[in-house]
Amino acid sequence: MRTAEKRTEGHLFRTGRGHWRTGAVHATRLGAQEKSRCRGGCPAESGQSAWKTACARSGGPLPRIQNRTGPTKRGLWQLFPRNHADGGAVLAGKTEPDFIVSGLEDPVTVTRKPSVDVFNHVKVEFLNASNQFNTEVAEAKDMVSIDLFGLRSMDSIKFHEIKSAAVARTVAQSILQRMQYVRNTYGFKLGWRHCLLEPTDLVTLTDAGTGLDKTPVRILSIEEDEIGLLTVEAEDAPFGVFSTATYPHQAVGGYVADFNKPSGAINTPVVFDAPTELTPGLREIWVAVSGGENYGGCQVWLSSDGTNYKKIGEIVSPARHGFLTETMASGTDPETTYTCKINLSESGGTLTSGTIADADNRATLVWVDGEFVAYSIATLTDSHQYTLDGYLRRGLYGTPIKAHPSQSRFVRCDGTIFRYAYDPALVGKTVYMKFPAFNQFGGGGQSLADAAEYLFVVGGNWPMGQRGACWTRPVTRESSTRHH
Known part of the structure; x- marks a missing residue:
């Protein structure tokens, strides 16, 4: 045995x-x-x-x-x-005297796989344990063959038993090398004295007629007839082909989100008094906040003395706000002559047009430097830049119709506005606000101490025609910040 x-x-x-x-x-x-x-x-x-x-x-x-x-x-x-140390040892060399021939037949017959059946691009599909067992493909290419015959891709082989990218690449390279360099099969007959040969044994063949000179082959099958004659089929077994080199590669990890990526600070917020008609029975201030590309939202903290802060809410959607690019002239209500040109790049905001009925119903309400306006047409003039014209309703909710210089603040009043109902005792007083931001995943947030401080003088939600002071600016000062 x-x-x-x-x-x-x-x-x-x-x-x-x-x-x-x-x-x-x-x-x-x-x-x-x-x-x-x-x-x-x-x-x-x-x-x-x-x-x-x-x-x-x-x-x-x-x-x-x-x-x-x-x-x-x-x-x-x-x-x-196939590259086994013992298996790689040649057991015996077969020469012409060892072959059994009948008549004019050749001692060794050679069959070569046609080039059209030889692929030079092998793909192995596997499950990568280092990438949450996602399906990936390892490739192996023979560039010399591709340059000579063009790219011939083999259908992807599914080896989901493989869980390592390094193993998958080794397997793909092994299959490619075998396909490229093991193309010949050999047939010959031997006498019964060679009965110890088995499939997988390595032997060498020497036959002048076929040009074989100690050519290594691996036995594939042996059939024995009733008189002990052995019909042997073998394949090429060139040394070095069944071992693969380790080639450099780029790891495929896919996209991995950085859940703690810093959100960055918010853009300068806009804080203003809400109109009486929209807050019956309440006194509210409205806040428009947006941020940079990593901004996901922010907390809202309020203080009456700039030291002791209290959290009053959270914002999760960026508001659409910006500034005027040209002076908006004073006019009448309704306005059909003058226009309002704005830039919303700061917040990445966009606007859509409405109708005259929308303007009359105040469905397109905006706040422009203390004046409430509703528009009918918003024409895009550049990236995040618009011209509001056609039909404007001005001085809504008792706000004064006046000229607004270039760079005046602009806010689209919609559901993204943060609304805070305050104690009437704060009317006329200065409040301090901070907006610690967080990223889209809720991580990477600012600390309260690192967030910029903004001032706002509460004007009171008075009847029409009476407006309180409304302004914001960041404040830089050294102070201890406490919160509760």
């Missing part, structure tokens, strides 16, 4: 429910010597314990993954690394 059979006999894998049977899955237990060899030639086994089993379903993927070959014998699927 030869080496392969000795290594595998009697070592079927026990699952706890009996042996794995012939025709289903077969396995061999790897000894220490076999394991040490496997680390060099079996990428799917590397780094595992010596008791790791090498399982393979007949015609299944594991022999290809492990770069192994072998026959089924006595109910066992025998697998040998």
Whole structure:
């Protein structure tokens, strides 16, 4: 009994429910010597314990993954690394006197795979354990073959048994090299004295007629007839082809969000008194806030003395605000002559046009430097820049119609505005506000101490025609900040 059979006999894998049977899955237990060899030639086994089993379903993927070959014998699927140290030793050299020929037939027949069946681009699909077991593809290309014959891509091979990118690339390279350099099959006949030969054995062939001179081949199959004549089929086995080099690669990790990326500070907010008609029975201030590209929202903190702060709410949607790019002249209500030109780049805001009815119904309400206005047409003139014209309703809710210089603040009044109902005792007093921002994931937030401080003089939500002071500016001062 030869080496392969000795290594595998009697070592079927026990699952706890009996042996794995012939025709289903077969396995061999790897000894220490076999394991040490496997680390060099079996990428799917590397780094595992010596008791790791090498399982393979007949015609299944594991022999290809492990770069192994072998026959089924006595109910066992025998697998040998193609670059196995012992398997790589040539057992015997076969020369012309060893071949059995009949008549004018050639001692050795050679069949070569056509070039059209040889791919130079191999793709292996696997599940990457380092990337949350997402499906990825490892590729191997033979650039010399591609330059000569063009790109010939093989259909992607699904090896979901592989969980490592390094193993997948090794397997893809092994398949590519085998496809490129193992193209010939050889047929010859031997006498019964060569009966110790088995599939997977390496021999050399020498035949002047076919130009073979100690050419290494690996036996694929042996058939014995009734008189002991052995018909052998073998394939190319060039040394060095069945081992793969490690090529540099770029890791594929996909997009990984930075949940704690700093949000950055908010843009300068706009704080103003709300109109009486929109806040019946309440006194409110409205706040428009936006931020940079990492902005996801902010907390709103209020203080009456600039030292003791109280959280009064949270903003999760950026408001649409900006400034006038040209002076907005004073006019009449309704206004059909003068226009309002604005820039919303600061907040990345956009506007859509409405109708005259929308303007009359104040559905397109905006705040311009203390005056409430409603528009009908918003014409885009540049990125985030608009001209409001056609039909404007001005001086709404009792605010004065007046001229507004360039750079005056502009706010679109919609559901993104933060509304705060305050104590009437604050009318005429200065309040301090801070807006610690956080990113889109709720992380990377500012501390209250790092957030800029803004002042606002509460004007009171008075009847029409009476407006309180309304202004904001960042304040830089050294103070201890407490909150409750």
